[in-house]
Amino acid sequence: MKSKKVLAAMLAGAVCAVSMVGCSGNGKTTTASVAQNQASAASGGAATSKNVSIRMFQFKVEAKDAFQKVIDAYQKEHPNVKINMETVGGGSDYNAGLKTKMQSDPPVIFNLGGPQDVQDYKSKLEDLSDQSWVSHLPTESLTDVKDGSKVLGMPFDLEGYGFVINRKMFEDAGVSYDSMLTFDGMKKGFDTLKQKIASGAMKSKYPHLEAVMEYPAKETWVVGDHDVNPILAQDFKSATDAFQAKELPFKAADTYKKIIDFQASYTTNANSKGTLNSVDYNKALEGGLAIGRVAAIEQGNWIAPAVTAVDANLLQDLDLLPYPVPGYSDGTWPVGVPEYWAVNKDANADQKAAAKDFLNFMYQSDEGKKIIINDAKFAVAFDNYGDLKPGDPLNKRVMQAVQDKKAMAGWVYSGAPTTWTQKVAGANVQKYLSGEETWDQVVKNCKDQWKSMRASS
Amino acid sequence: MQKSKARFWLFLLPALFFFCLFVLIPTLMGFFYAFTDWNGISDSVRFIGWRNFGVIFKDPIFLHSFGFTALFSLCAVVLVNLVGFLLALLVTQKFPGATALRGIFFMPNLIGGLLLGFTWQFIFTSIFSAIGQATGQQFLQGWLSSPETGFGGLLILTVWQLSGYMMIIYIAQLQQIPDSIQEAARMDGANSRQLLVHITLPLMMPAFTIGLFMTISNCFKMFDQNLALTDGGPYRSTEMLALNIYNSAFGENHFGLAQAKAIIFLIVVAAIGITQLVVTKKKEVEM
Numbered sequence: 108m109k110s111k112k113v114l115a116a117m118l119a120g121a122v123c124a125v126s127m128v129g130c131s132g133n134g135k136t137t138t139a140s141v142a143q144n145q146a147s148a149a150s151g152g153a154a155t156s157k158n159v160s161i162r163m164f165q166f167k168v169e170a171k172d173a174f175q176k177v178i179d180a181y182q183k184e185h186p187n188v189k190i191n192m193e194t195v196g197g198g199s200d201y202n203a204g205l206k207t208k209m210q211s212d213p214p215v216i217f218n219l220g221g222p223q224d225v226q227d228y229k230s231k232l233e234d235l236s237d238q239s240w241v242s243h244l245p246t247e248s249l250t251d252v253k254d255g256s257k258v259l260g261m262p263f264d265l266e267g268y269g270f271v272i273n274r275k276m277f278e279d280a281g282v283s284y285d286s287m288l289t290f291d292g293m294k295k296g297f298d299t300l301k302q303k304i305a306s307g308a309m310k311s312k313y314p315h316l317e318a319v320m321e322y323p324a325k326e327t328w329v330v331g332d333h334d335v336n337p338i339l340a341q342d343f344k345s346a347t348d349a350f351q352a353k354e355l356p357f358k359a360a361d362t363y364k365k366i367i368d369f370q371a372s373y374t375t376n377a378n379s380k381g382t383l384n385s386v387d388y389n390k391a392l393e394g395g396l397a398i399g400r401v402a403a404i405e406q407g408n409w410i411a412p413a414v415t416a417v418d419a420n421l422l423q424d425l426d427l428l429p430y431p432v433p434g435y436s437d438g439t440w441p442v443g444v445p446e447y448w449a450v451n452k453d454a455n456a457d458q459k460a461a462a463k464d465f466l467n468f469m470y471q472s473d474e475g476k477k478i479i480i481n482d483a484k485f486a487v488a489f490d491n492y493g494d495l496k497p498g499d500p501l502n503k504r505v506m507q508a509v510q511d512k513k514a515m516a517g518w519v520y521s522g523a524p525t526t527w528t529q530k531v532a533g534a535n536v537q538k539y540l541s542g543e544e545t546w547d548q549v550v551k552n553c554k555d556q557w558k559s560m561r562a563s564s
Numbered sequence: 565m566q567k568s569k570a571r572f573w574l575f576l577l578p579a580l581f582f583f584c585l586f587v588l589i590p591t592l593m594g595f596f597y598a599f600t601d602w603n604g605i606s607d608s609v610r611f612i613g614w615r616n617f618g619v620i621f622k623d624p625i626f627l628h629s630f631g632f633t634a635l636f637s638l639c640a641v642v643l644v645n646l647v648g649f650l651l652a653l654l655v656t657q658k659f660p661g662a663t664a665l666r667g668i669f670f671m672p673n674l675i676g677g678l679l680l681g682f683t684w685q686f687i688f689t690s691i692f693s694a695i696g697q698a699t700g701q702q703f704l705q706g707w708l709s710s711p712e713t714g715f716g717g718l719l720i721l722t723v724w725q726l727s728g729y730m731m732i733i734y735i736a737q738l739q740q741i742p743d744s745i746q747e748a749a750r751m752d753g754a755n756s757r758q759l760l761v762h763i764t765l766p767l768m769m770p771a772f773t774i775g776l777f778m779t780i781s782n783c784f785k786m787f788d789q790n791l792a793l794t795d796g797g798p799y800r801s802t803e804m805l806a807l808n809i810y811n812s813a814f815g816e817n818h819f820g821l822a823q824a825k826a827i828i829f830l831i832v833v834a835a836i837g838i839t840q841l842v843v844t845k846k847k848e849v850e851m
Binding site for chain 2: 202203206209227228230324325327376379381382383384385386387390525526530534535537538541543563
């Protein structure tokens, strides 16, 4: 009897393991609603006065409050529209969440990453090319979200990265920002600071400073996504280019090694690089740069809110150095659109009209613009923001890079085969750091896996 | 007779309904998807026969994950039950504070796996290294940065979390062993060790059956602790089966493949569990 009970319990439990797939796809629209959609498209798709309720599923935790502020402002003007925002943070968590949401209870507004997402969700994406904001964007900001002439997404913001430095520390060590705009200059500057830390010259002013850099190799999005992107950018012009490539040339692979060795060598673990595999983002940012334990980390403009949370005054002391790719491109910042807003094609006509109107309100109305710049602290690609400019040095640097044409494509990696950047490139770099693999093996694995992942998808 | 049959179904139906809805139907659908190339998003589901299963057995990462999970489960099952049993022996002795200790040992069970994972991550990476630095112990540095320390970390966490629960099961069984038997043995001149080996352990077998079964299935299916503590890192070396399946489904968009892995997983866990039940059941003795 007891064994029967146990057996039953076991079956129930084990069955949970196979029931990971819950629901089947039922995203097919009925003919009637398709007809209705077409009818409304013909009438211009303007916002109606009927009561409409929209669900918005987004991933940017940092901007949650700002978005809610926009929603409140919009609802005040359009009392018949009700917008419910749901936020699920972090890249991969969001994707898993969106996938299940799409099966059970599809949102009207949601986010898309790169070309792979566009491809995967193509049948659910509303064409936005007739929207007025399209003309205010540079064409390259829409390259990766286009299908022929159709525009399937609206850029979220502009993000750029490079080496975030504590400018003041370097200046106190006698190193100027302008002297570090190239790889050689940066190396010289970092060496100078390293010496001064070792000799104790920085001790009195910065008692916590223990190394020039921290390198969070545990985060495969740092050693994978970010560090491989400038390398991929030498092979491909855009994420779409990368997406179409069956094989990876990887011509700047030697520089990938150079920049990894560079970063690792300025950490406290320079002599036991494998240990870096357990250093995470928090230790590098909140427990590193933000408390003055290190003077530089490879990161981007999105860290501004987190830095402010630890030390509000520190943000003004920071600055963003370019991401050098010695021998290929020097003195440029990877900048791009990390995510896009998309509207669900299968929603009803009123919902779609309201969703489009809301997105336009968010980025194009005077009220929306102010919130996007001041509250969400975004840098944007739109050309009609006039005097509204981001206030912190990191965002300023990113905007400046775009204006001076000193930006390289920042999100080429989103065109790599799904999970290649983190589970292949990132994981292999970890193996390299721990001594498990030689660099030649890393390069070989990266190329081989790219090819086989393309072939199997 | 007729009436009791109607009543039988009346009581069974609600449970049966939910069982079908949440267990039986998803399982059957899962079996179906294992033979397709569905990516989890699109409406197109293509039937591809056994191809997914062929891919699985050639996938070095899945095979590694399988080996890792098996080794981990073996070590964890032994340690969890051993520690659980020893704790049970300890707190059933009569000394002040024994009851309080029961509560304390059980407590880790009340904390969710994710929270535990993140807490222990902090302990391993920050506290361990701080202690290591202070005392000059090199082996405390860089925990979770290599496959070995990742394995050790998972093991420590699991033993810490599960042995309290096993302790409760063993306490219940220990208290069921009548004093008269123990006294009789003592009268016959058995010492403490003989008492434990020849009287207590055989009479504990029913509890071991349950304890082993629960730990085996729990360890094999471990997911949240794995996700929170190491997330498979470094370089996917500590990725256990459940996490591997999750990554295929939600990371790589290979739902069909993930489903096929899950079926293999189910068969293996069920086979090991049933074998263990049969074997330990045979060892149970009647009082």
